[in-house]
Amino acid sequence: MNGVHDMGGLQDMGPVQYEKEEPVFHAPWEGRIYGINSSLFLLRKWNLDAWRHQIELLPPADYFRLTYYERWLLVNEQLALKHGLVTEKELETGEPDPGSAKATPALTAAVAANRLGRGIPSSRDPKVPPQFQVGQSVRARNLSPTGHTRLPRYARGKLGIITIDHGVYLFPDTNAHFQGEKRQHVYSVRFTARELWGANAASRDFVHLDMWDDYLERA
Amino acid sequence: MDTSRQTFLTAAGATAAENVAHGQDHEHEHQAVPSDPALRVKALESLLVEKGLVDPAALDLLVDRFENKVGPRNGARVVARAWVDPAYKQRLLADAPAAIAELGYTSGQGEHMLVVENGPKVHNLVVCTLCSCYPWAVLGLPPVWYKSTAYRSRAVIDPRGVLREFGTQLDEDVEVHVWDSTAELRYIVLPQRPAGTEHLSEEQLAELVTRDAMVGVAKVPAPGGKA
Numbered sequence: 001m002n003g004v005h006d007m008g009g010l011q012d013m014g015p016v017q018y019e020k021e022e023p024v025f026h027a028p029w030e031g032r033i034y035g036i037n038s039s040l041f042l043l044r045k046w047n048l049d050a051w052r053h054q055i056e057l058l059p060p061a062d063y064f065r066l067t068y069y070e071r072w073l074l075v076n077e078q079l080a081l082k083h084g085l086v087t088e089k090e091l092e093t094g095e096p097d098p099g100s101a102k103a104t105p106a107l108t109a110a111v112a113a114n115r116l117g118r119g120i121p122s123s124r125d126p127k128v129p130p131q132f133q134v135g136q137s138v139r140a141r142n143l144s145p146t147g148h149t150r151l152p153r154y155a156r157g158k159l160g161i162i163t164i165d166h167g168v169y170l171f172p173d174t175n176a177h178f179q180g181e182k183r184q185h186v187y188s189v190r191f192t193a194r195e196l197w198g199a200n201a202a203s204r205d206f207v208h209l210d211m212w213d214d215y216l217e218r219a
Numbered sequence: 220m221d222t223s224r225q226t227f228l229t230a231a232g233a234t235a236a237e238n239v240a241h242g243q244d245h246e247h248e249h250q251a252v253p254s255d256p257a258l259r260v261k262a263l264e265s266l267l268v269e270k271g272l273v274d275p276a277a278l279d280l281l282v283d284r285f286e287n288k289v290g291p292r293n294g295a296r297v298v299a300r301a302w303v304d305p306a307y308k309q310r311l312l313a314d315a316p317a318a319i320a321e322l323g324y325t326s327g328q329g330e331h332m333l334v335v336e337n338g339p340k341v342h343n344l345v346v347c348t349l350c351s352c353y354p355w356a357v358l359g360l361p362p363v364w365y366k367s368t369a370y371r372s373r374a375v376i377d378p379r380g381v382l383r384e385f386g387t388q389l390d391e392d393v394e395v396h397v398w399d400s401t402a403e404l405r406y407i408v409l410p411q412r413p414a415g416t417e418h419l420s421e422e423q424l425a426e427l428v429t430r431d432a433m434v435g436v437a438k439v440p441a442p443g444g445k446a
Contacts, residue, residue, distance in 0.1 A: 008348030008399065010372035016384050017369065022362050024286045029260040031286070034360075035278030036264055043272065052350055068351065068366050070256050077263065085272060094262040095269070102271040109276035112284075123331060123403075150401045152348055154375065166331070169403055186402045188333075193395075197376055204394045207375050210402030 001053075001146055002153060004060040009154040009197070030069040035107075037072050042106040045083040049176035053148035054079055123167030123186075130185040130213070136162050137219040138189060140211065148176035151215045155207075158195050159219050163208070164188035171212055184213040290359035293324045294407055295428035297357055298439075299421045301334075302412045311409070312336060324356050332356070335398060336409040337435075342389055343396045344382070344435035345406040346374035352400035354407050358430055365434065375399055385436040407433050413441035 007013070025031040041051065054075045058066070066074070080086045090097055132138055142157040143149070150172045164187060171182035193205035253259045267273035297319055301308035311318040315332040319325070332354055335343040347353065348371050353361040364370055373381050378395045382388070389395065398406045410432040416424060419442070431437035 005349060007368055007372040008346075008375045010368075011376065013367075013369040013372045015369060016364050016367060016373075016381060018364050018385070019362070024290070024360055025282070026363075027257060028282075029257040031282035032264055032278055033256075033260045034285070035281040036260070036267060036273055038281055039267070039273045039277060055350065064368065067256075068363065070253055073253060073256055073260055073263070080267075080272075086266065086270070090266055090270075091263075094266050096266065100270065104271055105274040105277065107277045108274045109280050112277040112280045150349060152399065152401065154348075164333075166402070166404055186404070188404075193376075201376075202379060202391075202395065204392065205378060205397070206394065207397045207399060209399045210404050212402070 001056060001148065002144055003056050004063055005056045006153050008152045025069075033069050033072050033076065037076055038112075039105060039107040040076055040080060040085065042111070043085070044106075045085065046079055047170075047175055047178075049148055049170070049172040050178065051075065051079065052172075053176040056148065123169055125168040125183065128168045128183050128185065130165055130187075132162050132165075132185070132187060132213065132216060132218075134162050134165055134187075138162055138187075138216045139219040140189070140209075141215055141217055143215070145173055147173060149173050151211065152209070154196055155191065155209055155211075158191055160189040160191040160195070160209075162187045163190050166210065169212070171214060173214070182214075186210050186212050187216070189216070285360050289324075289355065291357075291428075291430035291433065292425070293322075293359075294354070294357035294430070294433045295425040296322055297324070297407075298409060298428045298433065299425035301409055302424055303421045308409075315407070319357060331403050332405045332407060333398075334407050334409050335396065337411045337438075339411070340392060341394050341396065342382075342435065343398060343406075343408045344374060344378050345398045345400065345408060346371060347400040348372070348375055349399075349401060352405060354405035356405075357407055358433060362430070382436060385431065387437050408435040410435075410439045413439050415441050415443070 025034070055071055058071060058074065063071070077091060081088060081091065087097055138160055140151065140155045140158050140160065143151060166186045166188060168183050169186045171184055174180045174182045187210070188208050189211045191207050191209070193201035193207060194203065196207055264273060264275065264278070268275055297311065300322065301311050307318060307321075311334050315334045319332060337343055351361055351366040353365060370381065375397050378397050379389060400406060410428065412424070413427065416427070427439050427442065429437060429439065432439045
């Protein structure tokens with residue numbers, strides 16, 4: 001989806017605001033929503049790509065106005081609702097519906113003490129052959145999918161060189177919509193700044209993106 | 220997709236006026252932009268605990284982990300080890316997750332990591348233009364500026380300008396390599412060891428290494444304070 005989250009290359013966002021001695025969480029509720037997010041995620045009703053896409057679906061003005069963890073709050077409410085963990089009435093009243101079944105938390109303190117990883121599957125799978133080789137010139141496809149994608153607009157149609165084969169990963173464009181994992185190779189692709197931004201860019205600048213097989217074509 | 224997009228446009232952040240415009244006669248309070256996130260998170264946590272979906276003790280533990288245990292000090296120890304132990308540095312550059320696990324750091328967002336090395340004529344910078352991907356295991360949770368629209372948008376098109384805002388001036392003949400974390404790889408910069416630190420122990424070197432240097436927006440300052 002060509003959304004505002006895909007902001008690489010915009011120039012009107014102002015200077016970077018730096019906070020010295022920044023706390024990890026600026027208020028206790030930020031830590032709580034962080035933990036709620038981890039807890040609900042572990043129930044495996046949705047995956048990381050679907051979670052990212054839910055944030056992308058926030059209306060553009062909200063996306064900019066909300067703080068980072070405010071977005072997490074909205075998205076957790078929305079996903080919990082969408083996947084049947086809570087009802088609208090429960091969110092409105094803050095009370096479980098009468099007679100609703102009581103679940104068992106997936107993320108207990110004992111579980112949390114031993115793990116934090118999101119369980120990204122192994123990136124080694126010899127049964128999935130790479131479509132491209134290190135050193136090969138490639139062009140990022142010019143695609144505008146209406147769903148989730150990790151192919152930024154600024155790279156589409158541009159020429160690059162494959163520098164690393166990272167192995168095999170789930171394909172976000174389908175996984176985010178529960179349409180299958182479509183496992184394929186991901187590569188580090190190096191673009192010159194001039195290819196991406198034109199002749200005024202510094203000649204010694206490069207941008208490296210991680211790109212799935214389906215984002216690339218032979219150049 | 221189009222239908223769900225419409226659902227969220229009308230539901231997620233719509234004001235009452237917009238709802239009227241869409242012909243809707245009510246809005247769902249819980250889907251509006253939060254006016255008081257603290258209260259709303261408290262209500263959500265309480266509901267989810269009541270429903271047996273969330274264990275508050277697990278939340279306590281996660282908060283404690285990121286406030287007190289996992290943070291840039293982890294990454295700093297990795298960098299210091301790489302500075303003093305060439306064999307470790309080679310392992311780190313070849314297989315970062317395994318080398319980082321040698322020091323005992325293996326938590327989330329670190330399953331697939333890559334270390335990129337700065338040199339006299341090479342400077343690396345890490346960004347996530349699409350969201351906020353960051354190497355939690357070695358740096359903890361990202362600071363607000365890393366997740367900001369200003370950083371995410373400009374790091375790829377004007378890295379030298381962004382670096383200047385952080386006080387980092389690069390000579391023209393230095394290559395700048397920006398790493399946009401578009402997949403599940405997480406990047407950490409191995410900064411240059413500052414001059415005049417030959418006498419320092421690994422522990423003292425780790426004290427010098429900053430989060431910003433491991434993201435690539437700064438250099439590691441020499442002990443005297445000069446980068």
